[in-house]
Amino acid sequence: MSYPEMSIIRDIRVLTEKFIPNRILHRTGQLEAIRDDIKPLLEGSVPRHVFIHGNPGTGKTCMARYVAGELESYSSDIVQSYTNCWENPSRFRILYNIAKDVSSAPIIHRKGTPTDEILEMIKRSLEGKHCVVILDEVDKIEDDRVLYDLITLQNVCMLMIANSSTALYNVDSRIRSRLASSDNIEFRPYSSSEIIDILSDRSEWGLIPGVITGQQIEMIAASVSGDCRAAIDIMRVVSEEAERSEHEKITDDMIERSLPRIEMFKKELSMGALNPHQKLIMEIVTGAGGTIDSGELFRKLSELSASKGMESIVDRTFRNYTNKLVKYSFLNSSGDGRWRTFALPKKQF
Numbered sequence: 598m599s600y601p602e603m604s605i606i607r608d609i610r611v612l613t614e615k616f617i618p619n620r621i622l623h624r625t626g627q628l629e630a631i632r633d634d635i636k637p638l639l640e641g642s643v644p645r646h647v648f649i650h651g652n653p654g655t656g657k658t659c660m661a662r663y664v665a666g667e668l669e670s671y672s673s674d675i676v677q678s679y680t681n682c683w684e685n686p687s688r689f690r691i692l693y694n695i696a697k698d699v700s701s702a703p704i705i706h707r708k709g710t711p712t713d714e715i716l717e718m719i720k721r722s723l724e725g726k727h728c729v730v731i732l733d734e735v736d737k738i739e740d741d742r743v744l745y746d747l748i749t750l751q752n753v754c755m756l757m758i759a760n761s762s763t764a765l766y767n768v769d770s771r772i773r774s775r776l777a778s779s780d781n782i783e784f785r786p787y788s789s790s791e792i793i794d795i796l797s798d799r800s801e802w803g804l805i806p807g808v809i810t811g812q813q814i815e816m817i818a819a820s821v822s823g824d825c826r827a828a829i830d831i832m833r834v835v836s837e838e839a840e841r842s843e844h845e846k847i848t849d850d851m852i853e854r855s856l857p858r859i860e861m862f863k864k865e866l867s868m869g870a871l872n873p874h875q876k877l878i879m880e881i882v883t884g885a886g887g888t889i890d891s892g893e894l895f896r897k898l899s900e901l902s903a904s905k906g907m908e909s910i911v912d913r914t915f916r917n918y919t920n921k922l923v924k925y926s927f928l929n930s931s932g933d934g935r936w937r938t939f940a941l942p943k944k945q946f
C-alpha cells in the first residue's frame with residue numbers, strides 16, 4: 598500500500614517495529630550461523646538450538662523472525678511459532694501460543710485445559726513436520742519446564758532470545774545441560790556506520806526520495822549508541838512530524854529535538870567521564886590514525902600503561918572498557934573477536 602497523497606512518508610509500516618525487512622544488513626556471520634544450526638531440520642536430523650543475546654535494538658528479534666520466515670517459505674513441512682515470553686510467561690501460555698501457531702485446526706481453549714494436553718496437541722500437529730520456535734525475552738519465563746517440554750520434541754528447533762548472556766544460568770541444571778550444545782550468538786551494538794546503512798535502506802522503502810539527507814541520517818545514527826530500534830523510531834517520529842506540519846522535507850531542527858537525552862549527557866560528560874585506561878585507549882586510536890585492530894590496541898595499551906606506571910588490565914577488563922566506549926559512541930567497532938577493529942566516529946561531537 599502506498600500513500601500517493603503524502604509528501605514525506607511512502608509506507609509507514611516500514612518504519613514500525615514489527616516490520617521484517619526483506620534484507621538484514623551487517624549480520625551476515627550471525628545469519629549464516631543460525632541457518633547452519635537449523636539446517637539439520639530440513640534433512641530430518643537434529644538441529645542445534647540457538648541462544649541469541651545482546652543489547653536492545655541489536656536486531657535479535659528481527660533476525661529470528663527473518664530466518665524462521667525464510668525457512669517456512671522454503672518447505673510446507675516447516676512451520677514457525679513466535680512467543681514473547683514477557684507477554685506470555687507461564688508454561689501454559691507459551692505452549693498454548695505455540696499450539697495456536699502450529700495447528701491447522703482452531704484450538705479450543707477450555708478453562709482448565711491441562712497443560713500436558715496442550716503439549717500433546719503440539720506433538721500431534723507437528724507429526725511429519727518441523728518447527729522453528731522463537732522464544733523472545735526468554736529470561737521472563739516463569740517455569741523453565743517449558744524449555745524441557747520443547748527440548749523433548751525432536752522436530753523442534755528453538756531460537757531463544759534475551760538481552761543478557763547469563764539469561765539461562767538459573768534454569769534447572771538438567772535443562773541447562775541439555776542446552777549446553779546450543780549455539781550461543783552475541784549481537785553486539787551496531788556501529789554508527791552500520792546504523793547509517795540500515796536507516797538509509799529503510800528510508801528508501803519508507804520515505805519519499807529526497808525528504809531526508811544523508812547528513813541527517815548520520816545525525817540520528819551518531820546519537821543512538823548502536824540501538825537500531827531507537828534510530829528507526831527517531832526516523833519515524835520526525836517523518837510523521839514533517840508530514841503533519843506539511844513540510845516538504847525533514848528539517849535538522851526536528852531531528853535535534855527528537856534525539857535521545859543520553860546524547861546531551863554525553864556531550865557534557867565528554868572525556869571527563871572516561872577512566873585513565875579509557876582515555877589512553879582514545880589516545881592510542883587517535884595516534885594510530887583513527888583505526889586500529891583489537892589485538893594491537895590491547896598490546897599498545899599494555900605497553901603504555903606499564904610505562905606510565907598504571908595498573909595492567911586483563912583481557913576481560915579491556916573488552917569491558919572498549920565495549921563502553923563503543924556503547925557511548927566514543928568509538929565505532931566492526932568485526933568480532935580477534936577480527937574486531939576500533940575506529941573514531943567520523944564526526945566527533
Ligand SMILES: Nc1ncnc2c1ncn2[C@@H]1O[C@H](COP(=O)(O)OP(=O)(O)O)[C@@H](O)[C@H]1O
Nearest residue numbers: 614618621622653654655656657658659825826
Ligand atoms: N541488521 C538489520 N538490518 C535491518 N534492520 C534491522 C537490523 N537490525 C535491526 N533492525 C531493525 O531495528 C529494529 C530493532 O530491531 P529488533 O530486532 O527489534 O532488536 P532487538 O530484538 O535486539 O531489541 C527493528 O525495526 C529491526 O527491523
Ligand SMILES: [Mg+2]
Nearest residue numbers: 657658659733
Ligand atoms: Mg527484541
